[in-house]
Amino acid sequence: xxxxxxxxxALVFVAILVVQxxxxxxxNARIWTxxxxxxxxxxxxxxxxxxxxxxxxxxxxxxxxDENETIRKIGILHFGEDKYRLRNAVIGNGSVTADxxxxxxxxxxxxxxxxxxxxxxxxxxxxxxxxxxxNAYVIHASKILRPVEKARRIHEYCKNNPLRCRAVMxxxxxxICDPEAExxxxxxxxxxxxxxxxxxxxxxxxxxxxxxxxxxxSTCRAEIxxxxxxxxxxxxxxxxxxxYNRNIEKNPQVVRKAPRWLITVRNxxxxxxAAA
Amino acid sequence: MKLAxxxxxxxxxxxxxxxxxxxxxxxxxxxxxQMDDIASQxxxxxxxxxxxxxxxxxxxxxxxx
Numbered sequence: 001x002x003x004x005x006x007x008x009x010a011l012v013f014v015a016i017l018v019v020q021x022x023x024x025x026x027x028n029a030r031i032w033t034x035x036x037x038x039x040x041x042x043x044x045x046x047x048x049x050x051x052x053x054x055x056x057x058x059x060x061x062x063x064x065x066d067e068n069e070t071i072r073k074i075g076i077l078h079f080g081e082d083k084y085r086l087r088n089a090v091i092g093n094g095s096v097t098a099d100x101x102x103x104x105x106x107x108x109x110x111x112x113x114x115x116x117x118x119x120x121x122x123x124x125x126x127x128x129x130x131x132x133x134x135n136a137y138v139i140h141a142s143k144i145l146r147p148v149e150k151a152r153r154i155h156e157y158c159k160n161n162p163l164r165c166r167a168v169m170x171x172x173x174x175x176i177c178d179p180e181a182e183x184x185x186x187x188x189x190x191x192x193x194x195x196x197x198x199x200x201x202x203x204x205x206x207x208x209x210x211x212x213x214x215x216x217x218s219t220c221r222a223e224i225x226x227x228x229x230x231x232x233x234x235x236x237x238x239x240x241x242x243x244y245n246r247n248i249e250k251n252p253q254v255v256r257k258a259p260r261w262l263i264t265v266r267n268x269x270x271x272x273x274a275a276a
Numbered sequence: 277m278k279l280a281x282x283x284x285x286x287x288x289x290x291x292x293x294x295x296x297x298x299x300x301x302x303x304x305x306x307x308x309x310q311m312d313d314i315a316s317q318x319x320x321x322x323x324x325x326x327x328x329x330x331x332x333x334x335x336x337x338x339x340x341x
Binding site: 029057 | 306320
């Protein structure tokens with residue numbers, strides 16, 4: 001009798017654990033929008049020899065739990081040996097702002113803009129930490145997306161814009177399938193095709209189309225920059241040029257060593273008639 | 277002795293139940309803080325993937341080409 005009682009209690013214990021495990025919701029976190037990522041340096045505005053190495057990562061992270069999805073814009077700042085969390089992050093087109101937190105207390109804030117130097121982006125701006133003001137410079141570290149991530153973007157674009165998705169494919173060749181007529185099946189087909197053939201011109205065109213409307217994502221800006229370095233007449237270059245031009249207007253001296261494609265695009269934006 | 281065994285088993289059941297509630301919250305949803313922790317970890321992992329450790333010499337050679 002006693003053994004039976006103990007066994008029953010033990011079984012209840014095991015059953016609760018099993019139920020909790022089976023009922024546990026699957027949580028998946030994925031970087032969705034890449035803001036600023038890189039290593040750099042912060043230099044005190046009051047003493048140029050007071051500087052510190054910094055390392056930053058700011059992103060929109062998509063958290064999926066069962067059917068629910070939410071995007072958290074958050075970041076991490078390493079200032080020397082100290083680590084801070086970035087909250088209330090705003091990832092704009094070529095800009096990032098955030099509040100700096102240590103545990104639950106706000107200890108500063110930062111605001112960085114993206115500038116192009118050579119074939120890379122440099123984040124430059126100001127950082128206030130524990131009452132001290134710094135100028136901050138961060139060399140952006142580009143992420144090379146895997147084919148599956150590239151294809152995921154195409155899938156999203158075709159899901160949200162089936163008509164445009166079809167038009168983009170048609171503009172550069174035959175359509176892989178008709179996203180409007182076949183809907184879900186076609187989107188999956190395009191995704192599978194582009195995952196296996198990332199260099200197909202239709203897949204490239206679809207990625208470019210997606211990126212034109214996601215300029216807040218640094219990997220999208222890099223994708224368009226890659227195109228513009230070879231062909232500055234591409235329409236997407238003007239869209240990206242506008243982004244960089246807004247930052248250049250705040251600090252015109254930056255343009256002294258801008259890459260050739262950006263100077264060409266900027267001239268076109270600033271005086272469209274002369275360029276024509 | 278018997279009472280002690282019973283108490284230990286009951287305590288184990290209670291711990292198992294409570295830990296489930298603490299992990300997911302009483303409604304099974306994540307709290308804001310938990311979501312921030314998960315998101316921060318994802319950013320941290322990404323930083324680990326794409327950023328290498330640098331020292332001032334590396335940074336200087338990067339900046340000066």
